[in-house]
Amino acid sequence: MTYWLAIETSTRNCSVAVFSDFECLAIREDAHPERYTHAEVLHAFAQEVLNEAQVSWSQLSAIAVGDGPGSFTGLRIGVAAAKGYAFALGIPLVAVPVMEILHAYWQINGRDEEHCISLIDARRMESYTQIFGSQSQAVQPLIIESDIFTHLTGSIALVGDAADKYRPVLNDERFAFYQVFPSARFMAHPAFSRIKTANFVDVAYHTPNYGKEFIAGKPKQV
Numbered sequence: 001m002t003y004w005l006a007i008e009t010s011t012r013n014c015s016v017a018v019f020s021d022f023e024c025l026a027i028r029e030d031a032h033p034e035r036y037t038h039a040e041v042l043h044a045f046a047q048e049v050l051n052e053a054q055v056s057w058s059q060l061s062a063i064a065v066g067d068g069p070g071s072f073t074g075l076r077i078g079v080a081a082a083k084g085y086a087f088a089l090g091i092p093l094v095a096v097p098v099m100e101i102l103h104a105y106w107q108i109n110g111r112d113e114e115h116c117i118s119l120i121d122a123r124r125m126e127s128y129t130q131i132f133g134s135q136s137q138a139v140q141p142l143i144i145e146s147d148i149f150t151h152l153t154g155s156i157a158l159v160g161d162a163a164d165k166y167r168p169v170l171n172d173e174r175f176a177f178y179q180v181f182p183s184a185r186f187m188a189h190p191a192f193s194r195i196k197t198a199n200f201v202d203v204a205y206h207t208p209n210y211g212k213e214f215i216a217g218k219p220k221q222v
Contacts, residue, residue, distance in 0.1 A: 002021055003020055007042070008078065010069070012181070013029055015184040017185055025055065036074055062086075064187055065082035075210060095208070096194065101186050101190060105178070110157050113155040113156055114154035117158050119161070119163055120160055121162035122162075127162040161179065163178055
């Protein structure tokens with residue numbers, strides 16, 4: 001078995017979990033409604049989950065971290081901590097796109113919708129989106145509009161902390177809304193698959209995907 005630590009801090013939810021292969025042994029998370037508490041709680045959470053799982057730091061084989069897009073503050077704190085742990089322990093680091101973490105949540109909790117659209121809130125009426133399904137596409141920053149997903153057919157799951165922002169403009173019954181924060185608890189498959197295939201990032205030079213400038217318009221058809 002492989003013990004590894006997962007850290008996800010791309011939104012207001014700060015979460016840390018310890019895994020044995022694909023199994024989550026312990027998790028701590030906190031989503032403060034008004035401010036980021038990541039710097040205050042992250043390191044304590046890491047020690048707490050290891051204590052609960054009865055796993056020592058020396059038993060860890062890898063560190064996994066949510067890699068954005070998302071909050072600059074949250075990502076900076078989480079990635080810095082993950083890099084610090086990996087460097088100090090001499091173990092590899094894997095970086096997991098936040099959109100894949102939300103997709104992993106839907107794979108567990110979804111209701112067989114034909115498409116999954118991962119959504120990360122970027123404030124105002126903006127979000128980062130990524131479509132998973134028959135018309136998959138890369139992460140794209142977009143302004144929220146009523147006709148934004150008209151190029152997709154069939155049922156659609158909108159998953160992430162920006163899902164509820166779409167309710168007023170997407171009142172079609174084919175849309176299902178899963179308002180959820182990214183969390184370390186959903187990182188099992190996207191992270192451990194990278195660990196098994198040695199898909200690591202450079203501990204010294206890796207930087208997270210903070211996002212990019214927003215553009216108005218609909219996603220391009222694939």
